[in-house]
Amino acid sequence: MALIIVLVGLWYLSLFFQTFFQHRYAAHGAFTMNKFWERVFFLFTYLAQGSSYMSPRAYAIMHRMHHAYTDTDKDPHSPSYSKNIFSMMWRTRNIYSAIFKGKITIEERFTKNIPDWPLFDKWAHSTFSRLLWAAGYTLLFIFLTPTLWLLLLLPVVMSMGAFHGAIINWFAHKYGYINFRLKNTSQNLISVDLLMLGEAYHNNHHKQPSSINFGKRWHEIDPVFHVIRFLAWCRIIKL
Template sequence: MTVILCFFFAHWFLSLFFHTFFLHRYASHQMYTTGTKREKLFYFLTWFTQGSSFLIPRAYAVMHRMHHVFSDTEKDPHSPHFFKDVWHMMIHTRLMYNNFLTGKSLPDPEFTEEYLPVWEKLDKFGDHMVTRIAWVAVYTSIYIAFAPSAWWFLLLPVHILIGPVQGAIVNWCGHKYGYSNFDNGDHSKNSEPFGIFLLGELFQNNHHKFGKSPNFAKKWFELDPTYQIMRFMNFTRIIRLKKA
């Protein structure tokens, strides 16, 4: 049981960290700069931690930029206010994501003008069905070896879909439940105190007000764990935070 719990929480928080640190705060918003080699390292670690649910950064970034411009309108790729449940929202988001990747639909130029990280070889490898199935086999093998009972296998779908699951929680809860510090003209909320489990991502109301700020916490009682890590990385010159 200890091994499974350690594996689950390690996978959850490592995947979540690179989700918010690289996909969100770098690919989507360019909140910091870094060297070419470090960018590729962060890119690789995003793939490695998301595994079977790897989200290609350029597609993620385009959709997230659209989310900010069209927040909680019919053009928003994932507003919970236009779907009867979270599953329909996730399916709609995935279809739009796939259309951008395949070229079936093209985003407006305003969403691709700012820098988008691209690593075509890793994207092709990470997005390949064989690679995704291999990750599923790895997760399943760990559970076969260490799960104390069959009930623990109910956690496997979370591992397999960890990126989309985390994104769905943020977009659903962060635009439906919680409090607002600012009037942004949308339904964005700060879903605290549960945000600690999403490493700052549930400060949606704050983030929609200050879209370029790397610190999602704005009140004295709010804490953005990812920003604190980024401050340390800035201090050690691994990254350079931009002034919002």
């Protein structure tokens, strides 16, 4: 039971900082914050995502490319150009890595007003950092697991951020329903999003990328929207 609680906690913490900081803030500028709080959320994102940490800068650039080139051969993660979800994940990983390492030319429109902390990202993105997190996860599993079979979940935990992205980038462009007719294949994956903290309302998001609320209909509950409103009330961020 203790391990299940830990796994659920890791899932939601990692996902929250992905959707709040890397996606809504870094990629879309849905709200603003001062440099102090930006650095605080850099740290929180790293602590929550561990070995699957993604640079907010590289993530933002790649995600902006996804919106600009949705469903074309320039889309970093389109099901239309991958045979299966794993080949799409690998293609996405290669494009992300090339952006992070500066191996491809990035248009200026994709780099405007994105958060950047090069020194921190150099450590957080390093192989040594990822190995330390992997060792920590392994020890935690060994200490808490009631059965060794649960060790099979370790690869998912170590690459959790990639799985979050793959669920939406693959399935939400193949299955679901639409609220808005758009010139792309984005769909709302499920009507009540309990597992993805609003990210499953992908059709809504493609209609209004910078909206702080991904839910548009009464039953489309986006819990992160309410957290954003609370943080704005606390004057940590500005809407």
